[in-house]
Every structure is written in structure tokens, then in C-alpha cells.
Amino acid sequence: xxxxxxxxxxxxxxxxxxxxxxxxxxxxxxxxxxxxxxxxxxxxxxxxxxxxxxxxxxxxxxxxxxxxxxxxxxxxxxxxxxxxxxxxxxxxxxxxxxxxxxxxxxxxxxxxxxxxxxxxxxxxxxxxxxxxxxxxxxxxxxxxxxxxxxxxxxxxxxxxxxxxxxxxxxxxxxxxxxxxxxxxxxxxxxxxxxxxxxxxxxxxxxxxxxxxxxxxxxxxxxxxxxxxxxxxxxxxxxxxxxxxxxxxxxxxxxxxxxxxxxxxxxxxxxxxxxxxxxxxxxxxxxxxxxxxxxxxxxxxxxxxxxxxxxxxxxxxxxxxxxxxxxxxxxxxxxxxxxxxxxxxxxxxxxxxxxxxxxxxxxxxxxxxxxxxxxxxxxxxxxxxxxxx
Amino acid sequence: xxxxxxxxxxxxxxxxxxxxxxxxxxxxxxxxxxxxxxxxxxxxxxxxxxxxxxxxxxxxxxxxxxxxxxxxxxxxxxxxxxxxxxxxxxxxxxxxxxxxxxxxxxxxxxxxxxxxxxxxxxxxxxxxxxxxxxxxxxxxxxxxxxxxxxxxxxxxxxxxxxxxxxxxxxxxxxxxxxxxxxxxxxxxxxxxxxxxxxxxxxxxxxxxxxxxxxxxxxxxxxxxxxxxxxxxxxxxxxxxxxxxxxxxxxxxxxxxxxxxxxxxxxxxxxxxxxxxxxxxxxxxxxxxxxx
Numbered sequence: 021x022x023x024x025x026x027x028x029x030x031x032x033x034x035x036x037x038x039x040x041x042x043x044x045x046x047x048x049x050x051x052x053x054x055x056x057x058x059x060x061x062x063x064x065x066x067x068x069x070x071x072x073x074x075x076x077x078x079x080x081x082x083x084x085x086x087x088x089x090x091x092x093x094x095x096x097x098x099x100x101x102x103x104x105x106x107x108x109x110x111x112x113x114x115x116x117x118x119x120x121x122x123x124x125x126x127x128x129x130x131x132x133x134x135x136x137x138x139x140x141x142x143x144x145x146x147x148x149x150x151x152x153x154x155x156x157x158x159x160x161x162x163x164x165x166x167x168x169x170x171x172x173x174x175x176x177x178x179x180x181x182x183x184x185x186x187x188x189x190x191x192x193x194x195x196x197x198x199x200x201x202x203x204x205x206x207x208x209x210x211x212x213x214x215x216x217x218x219x220x221x222x223x224x225x226x227x228x229x230x231x232x233x234x235x236x237x238x239x240x241x242x243x244x245x246x247x248x249x250x251x252x253x254x255x256x257x258x259x260x261x262x263x264x265x266x267x268x269x270x271x272x273x274x275x276x277x278x279x280x281x282x283x284x285x286x287x288x289x290x291x292x293x294x295x296x297x298x299x300x301x302x303x304x305x306x307x308x309x310x311x312x313x314x315x316x317x318x319x320x321x322x323x324x325x326x327x328x329x330x331x332x333x334x335x336x337x338x339x340x341x342x343x344x345x346x347x348x349x350x351x352x353x354x355x356x357x358x359x360x361x362x363x364x365x366x367x368x369x370x371x372x373x374x375x376x377x378x379x380x381x382x383x384x385x386x387x388x389x390x391x392x393x394x395x396x397x398x399x400x401x402x403x404x405x406x407x408x
Numbered sequence: 409x410x411x412x413x414x415x416x417x418x419x420x421x422x423x424x425x426x427x428x429x430x431x432x433x434x435x436x437x438x439x440x441x442x443x444x445x446x447x448x449x450x451x452x453x454x455x456x457x458x459x460x461x462x463x464x465x466x467x468x469x470x471x472x473x474x475x476x477x478x479x480x481x482x483x484x485x486x487x488x489x490x491x492x493x494x495x496x497x498x499x500x501x502x503x504x505x506x507x508x509x510x511x512x513x514x515x516x517x518x519x520x521x522x523x524x525x526x527x528x529x530x531x532x533x534x535x536x537x538x539x540x541x542x543x544x545x546x547x548x549x550x551x552x553x554x555x556x557x558x559x560x561x562x563x564x565x566x567x568x569x570x571x572x573x574x575x576x577x578x579x580x581x582x583x584x585x586x587x588x589x590x591x592x593x594x595x596x597x598x599x600x601x602x603x604x605x606x607x608x609x610x611x612x613x614x615x616x617x618x619x620x621x622x623x624x625x626x627x628x629x630x631x632x633x634x635x636x637x638x639x640x641x642x643x644x645x646x647x648x649x650x651x652x653x654x655x656x657x658x659x660x661x662x663x664x665x666x667x668x669x670x671x672x673x674x675x676x677x678x679x680x681x682x683x684x685x686x687x688x689x690x691x692x693x694x695x696x697x698x699x
Contacts, residue, residue, distance in 0.1 A: 029692075055500050057492075076683045079692030081499045083675075086525040090492035093485065093522075097465070097496025100483070105500070123486050250481040250497060251504050253460035257427070257476060259484035268430060269476060269484075 021191060022226075026050050026219035030078045033215045040178040040205040041108075044134050044198060045070035047182025048106050050219055053132070054080030055105040057094035059087055059113060062146040063202040064136035067108040088113035092120040095131045099124075100258075102249035104186055106132040110202075111140045114153055115160070121195055122161035123260045125283055128237070128245060130189035130224055132182070134198040136205040139364075139390025149202035150390035151313055151364040157197050158342050164280050166287030168294055169197040169342040171312040175209045181339070187222040188294060192286060193244055199341060201364070203314040203393060227254075236267040237279070243286035291343040298337040301327075305334030306357045307406045310349075310373050310383075312338040314393055315362050322399035331407045341369065349376035358406040362386035362399050382406075425449035425459075427479050434473060438624075438632030440591030440617025441471050441538055445478065447594055448509065448536065451601035457505060464507045465494040467514035469545045470619075471538040474509040488519030491526045494533050502676055502695030505534070505605060512539040512553040516572055520552070527581035527610045532674040534604045534611045537574065540619035548622035555658040559627050574614045575667050576651040584609035586651065586668035590639040591617040593664060600666060609674050616662060629659070 030049035038046065044067045048056070056075065058068040072082040080103075085091040091107045098105040109117065114135050124131050137153050139145030153160075157169045168188050172178045182198055189196035227234055227246035236256045239245050248254045261269040262276045270279075287294070302308055307326075311319045316337040326333045336352070338345065349372075353359070358381050361370040370385040377383055386402050388394050420426075426449065435441050452459065459480060466475035468487035475482040485493040490508045498506040508515070515537045516523055526533060542560050543549040550563035553574065557566045578586045585607050587600040597615055604611035618624060618635035629635060638659065647665040654663050673681065676695055684691045 055496070057496065076687050076691050079694060081679075081694060083495070083499060085492060085495075086521050089489060090495070090522050090525070093489040093492035094496030094499070096485070097483070097493040097498075098500035099496075100481075101497060101501035101504070103500040105496070120486055120489060123489075127483075249501075250463045251461050251501050255459075255479050255481060257482045257484070259476065260486055261484065268427075 022223040024221050024223060026216040026221055027052055028216035031216040031219065032213050034213060036211045036213065037208060038175050038211040039066065039208045040172065040175045040200055041066035041136060042070045043175040043178035043211050044108060044182050044200070045074065046211070046213060047179040048132070048186070049074060049078055050179070050213065051104060051183045051186035052221055053104040053106050053186060054078070055095070055098040055103045056082045056107065057085050057091040057098070057105070058107045059085055059091050059109070061110045061113045063138055063205050064108045064110045064134065066205070067134060067136070088116040089120060092117045092124070092131070092133070096120065096124050096127065096129045099129045099131050100250045104130070104190070106134070108134040108136065110136050110138050111150070111153060112143060114156065118160040122163060122165065124195045125161065125165040125167065126260050127258045128193040129195070130193050131195050132185045132189050132198070133195060134182070134200060137199065137201040145391050147202065148391040149314065149364060149393065151201055151315065152368070152390060154199060154341060154363070154365065154368040157199055165283045167195055167197065167342055168192065168287065168340070169199050171199045171338060171341050172204060173313055173316050173337070174204065175207060175211045178204065179211050179213065183219060183221070190222050190224040191244070192290065193224060193247065194287065199313065201313050235265040237263060238265040239282060243282055243289060287343055294340055294343055295345045296339040297345055297348065298339060300335045302334035302336060302352060304332055306332045307360055307403050308334045308336055308352055308356055309360045309362070309399070309403065310336045310338065310369070311362055312341055312369065315364060318393045318396055319362060319399055321396035322403060325396070325400045326403045326407070329404070331403060333403055333407070338369070344372045344376070346376045349373055350378070353377035353380040356381050359383040360386065360399070360402050360406055362388070362394050364388045364390050364393065422446060422449040425452060425479055427477055430477055433477055435470065436621040438618060438620030439470070440540065440615070441474065443591045443594060444536065444538055444597060444615050444617060445474055447597040448601055449478070450598045451605060454598070455602050455605045457605060461503055462505045462507065463497050464509055465490045465497065466508070467510040467519060469511040469514050469543070470540070471509065471511035472514055488514055488517070489522065490514065491519055491522040491533070491535070495526060495531055498532055499676070507534045507536065509536045510538070512537055512541070512574070513543045513551050516574060516577065517552045524577070524581045527578055527583045527612070529675040530582055530584060530609050530672050532608050532610070532676065534601070535613065536601065537612065537614050538617050539574065539614050540617050540623060542619060542623045544619045544622050548626055555656055555660070557658040558623070560623070561626070571656065573651070573655040575612070575654045578612040579651040579668050582610065582672070583612045583668060584670050584672050585611035587666040588614040588616070588654065588664050590643055590662060590664060591615060592636050592639040592643070596664070603669070609672055
């Protein structure tokens, strides 16, 4: 793995007043993304617009494809030339991408996808918020595989986590997702973009051995195989079929086991290196609010209110949602009365909390169908009830 | 000690282009796909282009397996998505010559939307479309190219849907090179692929091939030889023919030839020219050497 500094060409160093969608585009450019294929969809379109406006000055390609299926297919092709590639979408487009997300997982192709979530199902609430794709991002494509998903809670974090998403996708050769939502996407705040030499980037592990010995899917010790670029004489093959180390189709249970278990294990076994979360006052807490994205910001008021009333309440904000911080939830479950999990959906991440808590502490969900954020009072009431 | 007898090993002249460790292939006896692959290999050899800079993308289906047998950087993508995958490869590394090699179901059935848009943009790709009039890999279902009256498993009383006229479709969408041949026209297919490899822009070559195991058997058309005889007796070369007249009826006449061969700036040409004009010196020209 090669660590490099960001190319100053793509870095708009300085303090800006940007919304979350724009910040994702700036994060991508800072991370060295030079290929963007996308299809307009509210509330994510501003990222594509920003990229289209900026890329002519940086050097790269923006293409508006005919649909989201084409966009993600183009990303996978682009990534195999060595370029960093990304797209952005929202619910309906995200659903369309699912099959090829599986292809990217199977071909172990680094790509980055931002999902600015809106209320669903179907066309739902194009202009209003939701957090309803949190399970789809993990399980939406058919078959077994692992992915990485991050959830920013501010425009600044949209910028930071987009860079992080590129680094993770390069390291683990896996589609990496920025799971934001309409509120964060359209929220405008101060965003500080550091100088290029303060931005650390990671490149995928390039194969450097003799050309005729290259095996595209022979894993290294960390379970990640080495990659090469198209056009450099390796004459490699890659397929969405179950394959052997040569990348050749191997349609049998034996190779299915080797191939698929590694796709899952490379994320599972490296989870501790990937997972990031933020904790506050969890040490002596009786109740812990687990949240992510915009909902973590809404929870703050409820938590402050509860603390004023003398309730010992801590917070755990998920920055990495997938892989899920199983161990930490398990530890905390032993010491507390209950988890409170507000989400703008009818129950998704709460099931993960419940699974990891394994009966040691209840996970109380605060549902919201989308269209707006929770009322902090509703969260406060549940915290108060849970602390009894 | 037994002396090893030196033998003259007969090698296929196309071995250098094939992944011999994957032979035998999966195609049925009498199938036309191998013939088209042979023509493709021959065209690559004759055109003397740097094979390290050639990438091939297939979708899913019988012809979708081509990418797996050709010794190039080769991608076996998802059903219908070979063209956008190839678009990503080409745009991200404009030095590559990118070929899409897939079937009719893949390219103009499920992937029809991508086909028309890549042609509209004049994406610099060579599209080789093997048309066997049906979805063969899944057991012979009706396709967007099935002639009216042909019998297939999901058209058990015969097809009544109007089929696509592929050269007309490609032409209407802006393709700069359009040709159609049958698997009988080996040398012509080779020549067309060679021409397409030398061109810049969206090139489309349709090759009508026998599907003996399913299409021919179900319609009692005989074996591979019978189908080649049908092509021999019913195909008519008409270069430059009006693409509107190229529809194919069941066991009817097949007009073949090179219909379109014109020059037009590609997507990247247009992008570079337009953005340079709109933005001026600050525009970072893309895919062009700065030396």
C-alpha cells in the first residue's frame, strides 16, 4: 500500500461555506477522484453539478450517464484503469445500482458511492430526508459480501469522510459508501479544506511481480489481492462469476466457498481497523443513545435536557456504520439499562444494536418515517423512560 | 530408455490470442460464436495494433463468454452493462482500444438503452454483436431480434412481436460505422472488424450466427450446415444500403454489407474542443499528451 499526499490541483484549500453535497464533491477531488459518472436525482444532484463544474480545471472526466445502472458500471470500468471513481445518488437510483454493486464486490473493485438519502419507498419524498437505505447498503445486492459504509453528520464531515471513503475503498478493494441524507446534504456550514500536503491518501496495492505470474485473485496476508491496471500488458481476466485465483470462472461449491468467504472475511477480519465512532459520557451511563448522521445532531438537545434532569446518558455516534461496531455494543450492553436508537426509518440499525446487545440491555427504537427529523422532545421522553 | 519421439505439434494459428488453458470452450457444435471469435483474432493480428492496449468487455449469455477466452485485458461484466462498463474503461484511459463483444439479448435487449446512448455520444468503442435471434444460454427464449413466426420457448406459438432492425437502430442513433454479416462471411467479418479497429467513433458490427442446439432445432431448420446454406442462398451484399430496408423476416432474405462509414468527432473530441473553447487556457485537456 502506498501512502501519498493529495495532488494540490484538486484541493480547494481554505475556509468555505458549503453544503454537504458540494463538500462530497470537494472531498472526492481532494482524494484524487478524476472520474465521475452519474445521473441526476434529488437530493444528491448538487454533488454531480459541483464535480462537472470543477473537473475541467483539475483534469479528469465527468459524464452524465443514461441511468444509475450505467453510472455504476462505468465506475467499475474506470477503476480498472487505475483511476479513482465515484458516483452519487439517492434511494431510487441506489436501488437501480444494486446488481452492479455486487459486481464491484465480486471483481473487488475500489469505487465510492454517496447516497444522499430521502424518504421512501418508491419515489417517496424526493426533497425530504430519510435514513431508510441503511440496511439496503449492507444487503441490497444478492449474495454474500462485505462493504464499508460511513455516515457524516455535517458538511465538514462530508468532506473528511469522502476522503476516508476513497482510502478505505483503495485499501480493501471494496465499494465504499457515504450514507448521508437530505438534511446533511443540503445543510450549509463552514467547511475547512486543509492544504494538499496535509491530506493523506492511500493507493491500492499494485502488483509488481513478473507479468506472466500475475494472479488477479490470489490474496495477500490481509486477504486483499494485488491489483493491476488495464492496458499494461497483464492480459488479465475478471468476471462476475465465481472464480479461481486466475480470475477464471470456477462454477463449483469449492471455489464458491473460497471466493465468497474471503469477500466477507476481508471486511470482517479487518473491522477493528476500519470502524470509527464517537463516544460521549458512556463511562457511567445508564442509557446510551446510539445514532448516526443528522439524527445524532438532533439527539444532542435531548441528551442535554436529560443530563440537566440528572439522568446519566451517554452517546455513541456511528461514523462507520458498516462494518458495525459489534464488540463495543456488546461491552456497553453489560453495563447499562438500555440503548435508545432514534433513526429516520421504521427500524434498521436498531436491529444490529439489539443483536449485539444479545439480551443484556434492551434496544429501544424511536422510529420516524421520514420527511423531517425527530422532535428532540420525543427522544428525551424515551431516554427518561429508559432510565427508570 | 525410451526415446521421446519428436512430434510436429499442430497449433491453431490463433493460439496467441486465446486463453488456451480455458479450451475447450462451452459453445455447442455448429454454433457460430467461435467463428466470429476467430475472425476477431484474425482482425487483431492483421491490424497489428498493440494488444497490451486492447481491452474487451462482454456481458452475459453465450456470446458473453467471449471475454473469458480471449487473451487480452478482459472483463465479463453484468447482463446488458458491457457498454457502460466499456465506456468507463475508455474514458478513464483513452489510450485503450475497447471492444464490446456480446450477444443481441445483451446489447440490444436488456442493454438497449446503453447501446443507443453510447451511439448518440459517439463513444469510441467497437461493438461486435452476435445475433442468433434468441436467448440461447437460458434455453431459447424469444428476443428483441427474433423474426416474426420463429418459434421459441416463450413464444411457443410463434413470435408475433416486431423485431429490431439493428443496423437501422445503430444508424439512427449516430453510429459512424455500421456493418452486418453472417457467420458464413468469415473474411468480410474480419475485414469489418479490422476497419472498425482503425476507426475512431462508435462502430457496430452485427454478425448473424447459427444457434443449432436451440433456435434451429426448435424451428426444424436442420444443423449448422443447413443454416450456412440458408445464409449462402439468402444473403445479398448491398454496401451502402438504406438501413431502413434491412429488417429480417423468418427464413427470408438477409441484406449484408457495410452500410455506414463516416467520420464524426468522438465524445472525448467534443468534450475537449468544447471545454477548451468555453474555458480557455485554464482547461486541463484530457486524454491528450501535454508534451
